Amino acid sequence: MLEMLQMGKYGAYVWSSYGLALFIMSYVAIKPLMDKKSIFKELTMKYRREAHTEEKQ
Amino acid sequence: MYNAFFSLIKRDLRLAFRHKSEILNPLFFFVIVVTLFPLGISPEKQTLAEIGPGIIWVAALLASMLSFDSLFRSDFDDGTLELMLLSEYPLSILVLAKIIVHWLITGFPIIIFSPLLGTVMFLSNDAIETLMITLLLGTPILSLIGAIGMALVVALKRGGMLLSLLVLPLYIPVLIFSSNAVGSSMAGLSISGQLYFLAAFLIFCITLAPIATSAALRVSLE
Amino acid sequence: MNAVDKTKIKAKSNPVMKFIYHFASPKHFYRISGKLIPWLGWLAAILIIVGSIDGLFFAPVDYQQGDSYRIIFVHVPAAWMSMFIYMVMATAGAIGLIWKIKLADVVASSSAPIGAAFTFLALVTGSIWGKPMWGAWWVWDARLTAELILLFLYLGYMALEAAIEDPRAAARACAILAIVGVINIPIIHYSVEWWNTLHQGATVTKFDKPSIHVSMLIPLLLMALGFKLYYATVVLVRARNKVLYAEQNNSWVKEIVNQNN
Numbered sequence: 001m002l003e004m005l006q007m008g009k010y011g012a013y014v015w016s017s018y019g020l021a022l023f024i025m026s027y028v029a030i031k032p033l034m035d036k037k038s039i040f041k042e043l044t045m046k047y048r049r050e051a052h053t054e055e056k057q
Numbered sequence: 058m059y060n061a062f063f064s065l066i067k068r069d070l071r072l073a074f075r076h077k078s079e080i081l082n083p084l085f086f087f088v089i090v091v092t093l094f095p096l097g098i099s100p101e102k103q104t105l106a107e108i109g110p111g112i113i114w115v116a117a118l119l120a121s122m123l124s125f126d127s128l129f130r131s132d133f134d135d136g137t138l139e140l141m142l143l144s145e146y147p148l149s150i151l152v153l154a155k156i157i158v159h160w161l162i163t164g165f166p167i168i169i170f171s172p173l174l175g176t177v178m179f180l181s182n183d184a185i186e187t188l189m190i191t192l193l194l195g196t197p198i199l200s201l202i203g204a205i206g207m208a209l210v211v212a213l214k215r216g217g218m219l220l221s222l223l224v225l226p227l228y229i230p231v232l233i234f235s236s237n238a239v240g241s242s243m244a245g246l247s248i249s250g251q252l253y254f255l256a257a258f259l260i261f262c263i264t265l266a267p268i269a270t271s272a273a274l275r276v277s278l279e
Numbered sequence: 280m281n282a283v284d285k286t287k288i289k290a291k292s293n294p295v296m297k298f299i300y301h302f303a304s305p306k307h308f309y310r311i312s313g314k315l316i317p318w319l320g321w322l323a324a325i326l327i328i329v330g331s332i333d334g335l336f337f338a339p340v341d342y343q344q345g346d347s348y349r350i351i352f353v354h355v356p357a358a359w360m361s362m363f364i365y366m367v368m369a370t371a372g373a374i375g376l377i378w379k380i381k382l383a384d385v386v387a388s389s390s391a392p393i394g395a396a397f398t399f400l401a402l403v404t405g406s407i408w409g410k411p412m413w414g415a416w417w418v419w420d421a422r423l424t425a426e427l428i429l430l431f432l433y434l435g436y437m438a439l440e441a442a443i444e445d446p447r448a449a450a451r452a453c454a455i456l457a458i459v460g461v462i463n464i465p466i467i468h469y470s471v472e473w474w475n476t477l478h479q480g481a482t483v484t485k486f487d488k489p490s491i492h493v494s495m496l497i498p499l500l501l502m503a504l505g506f507k508l509y510y511a512t513v514v515l516v517r518a519r520n521k522v523l524y525a526e527q528n529n530s531w532v533k534e535i536v537n538q539n540n
Contacts, residue, residue, distance in 0.1 A: 008340075010347035013411055017350045017404045018331065021357070025509065028396045032516045039524055043536045046527070205459055209452050213442050222438050223456060226431040227463050230470035237474065258466065269459055272376075276451040 061146045062154050069158040072131075079127045084166045087120040091174050102179045109178030110239030111232075113188065114195075117167055118228050121199040122221050124163040125207040128155060129274070133211045142278055148271035156204045156267065164196030180243065187242040191235035194255040201266035202227050208273035230258065296378070303382040305522045306531045312515045320512040326505030334498035341495075350408040351495075356503040358401040358422070360510060361429055362464075364394030368436070369461035372454025382518070384450035385525075387457065388440055389517035393510055395433040402426050421475035425468050432460045446525070 073079050094112045095105055132138045132155075141151050171192055175185035206224035210216030238251035301307065334352035341348040368387045375383035405423050406416050417423070436453055443449035526532050 008346045010345055010349075010411055013347055013407050014335070014349050017353050017407050018335070020403060020407075021353045021400055024396050024400050028393055029509070029513050029516075032513065032520055035520050036516065036523075039520055040536055040539055043523075043527055043532070044539075047533055047536060205455070209439060209456060210442070216442075219435075219438055219442055222431070223435040226428050226435065226467070227459070229428060230463075230466050233470045233474045237477065254470075265462070269455060273452065273455050276448060276455065279448060279451075 058146055058150060061144070062150055065151055065154040066158055069155060070161065073127070073158065073162045079124070080162045080166060083120040083124040083163045084170060086123060087116050087167055088170065088174065090116040090119060091178070095177075106179040106181075106243065107240075109175070109180050110184065110188065110236040110243070113171065113174055113178065114191075114232055114236040114239075117171075117192065117196065118199065118225070118232060120167060121163055121196060121203060122224065123217075124159070125203050125220060126217065127162075128159045128204060128207050129211045133278075138211075138274065139278060142275065148274065149267035152204065152208075152270045152274070153263075153267040156200050156270070159204070160197050160200040164192070164200055167196060168192045180239070183245075184239050184243040187248055188239045190252065191238050191255060194252065194259050195231045195235045198231050198255070198259050198262050199228060201262040201270075204270045205266055205273055208270045208277060210277075211274070212277040231255070234258075299378075300380070303380050305382070305526050305529075308382055309519055309522055309531075309535070312519055316512055316515050316519075319508050319515070323505050323508035323512055326501050326508065330498045330501030330505055333501065338495050338498050339492065344412065347408060347411045350404050352498050352502050354401055354404040354408060355499060356506045357397045357404065358426060359503055360506050361394055361398035361401050361426065361433075363507070364390050364397060364510060365429065365432070365457070365464065366461060368394065369454075369457040372450070372457045376451055376454045376458075381525075382522075384447075384454070385518045385521045386514060387454060388450060389514050389521060390510075391433060391437050391440065391453075393513055393517075395430065395437065397506075397510075398426060398430045398433055402430060419475070421472045424475065425471045428467055428471070429464070432464075436460070 091113055094108070098104060098108070129138060132141070142148060144151070168189055171188050172185050175188050180188065203220075203224050206220050206227075207216075209223065210220050213219065234251045234254050238248040238255075241248050241251070330352065334349055338349070338352075340346055368390045371383040371387040371390070374380055375387060402423065405420075405426065409418055409420070409423070410416050436456055439456055440449050440453050443452055523532055523535070
């Protein structure tokens with residue numbers, strides 16, 4: 001098992017490549033999901049504010 | 058249409074000669090940049106002859122890069138571009154006239170001065186001849202491609218830096234083939250392949266770049 | 280009325296175009312893409328996980344390069360995606376430019392950062408692969424150089440988009456830039472390859488193997504497909520965000536946002 005993970009003498013290269021791919025691709029995927037949350041938050045606040053001013057009038 | 062084309066060329070040339078710095082500054086820049094390299098690397102003949110073609114060509118790219126403000130900027134500021142857009146003549150023809158003038162006032166002087174710089178960089182006579190031919194074929198391409206980029210950024214306040222980011226990657230084929238042709242002729246090799254490529258690329262750009270430029274101008278002026 | 284509006288109206292009277300405009304309407308796009316995303320996302324995840332495990336542990340060892348060649352299963356699909364996404368950007372940009380379909384503009388601008396990320400990934404994995412093979416982190420290999428230039432093109436696109444304030448003007452300017460770029464990419468590739476063969480000679484041609492064994496091809500294709508679906512998922516999520524934000528004053532967005540709480 002350990003031998004398999006070592007990839008001959010190339011373990012560091014192979015694993016760093018796959019690790020970097022994992023890191024970049026998860027960041028690119030997760031970032032818009034977080035943006036989505038903040039957009040929903042912002043719009044909720046905005047609509048609430050609008051509803052509030054309408055009530056006052 | 059020909060009338061409009063030629064009168065626009067005449068007008069722009071007259072304007073350029075009124076502001077002589079528009080012609081002289083890119084040229085000075087070109088000469089100064091080339092001069093920096095022997096000082097920065099080494100004045101040795103062998104080294105300079107080897108890197109000379111590339112340096113002269115990179116300097117030509119940068120000089121043409123910095124001169125694009127004169128292409129559309131003043132016409133944009135005083136509203137002439139808007140009139141060109143509304144005129145009855147096809148915009149791409151008028152744009153081509155402006156690009157030709159831009160080449161005449163920036164590219165052409167560089168070609169005239171290139172033998173001097175070639176000598177300073179210890180290029181052989183054959184190589185200097187090739188350098189002039191590649192500049193003759195290559196600098197119009199720079200003007201044509203740069204015009205597309207300039208048309209995209211003309212409405213922006215700080216377009217200069219952005220322009221170089223957009224356009225320099227597209228200059229790479231010209232740089233590769235031109236400086237290689239000069240290097241090859243130093244080594245006494247045949248250069249017809251490189252020159253054919255440059256000529257083909259030039260024709261390609263003459264056909265398509267004015268269309269792209271006028272499309273970009275329409276977007277910028279909206 | 281200008282010519283642009285006329286073509287739009289003319290296009291809308293054609294039944295096919297009517298359908299496309301209808302489908303591309305922000306509201307429908309939001310609804311349909313919301314249903315698609317989980318499917319695409321999970322499928323992408325499964326393909327990438329299976330492909331990685333197959334590539335890392337089950338594909339046979341290369342007799343020349345040993346285990347280091349396993350980087351190919353990340354590097355090559357990423358390089359393919361970097362090209363593919365630029366093509367998508369140019370095509371979507373052209374569609375937005377010609378038929379004024381806003382959704383196409385949104386797809387084009389949502390694609391750019393993903394494409395840049397894949398280009399960066401392809402560059403770095405190529406360089407990591409190069410270290411054991413060439414003994415240096417960077418070699419001016421034709422493909423790596425071309426990939427580097429592609430990264431410059433992506434960065435220029437994103438810089439232009441960021442510099443123009445009006446989103447519609449930005450989309451149209453970027454579309455023109457992407458089309459010019461896409462026409463130039465083959466020329467750049469050709470010239471870089473030509474330059475490379477002159478200067479490097481026949482040193483290393485590791486990246487283009489004449490043939491590849493089936494047991495290596497399967498994980499490669501799994502990863503390539505997985506990356507494509509991953510891109511489809513992420514681009515939809517990004518496009519949905521942009522659509523939602525741009526349409527925030529419309530009642531359907533209000534409904535969705537209020538339902539979500």
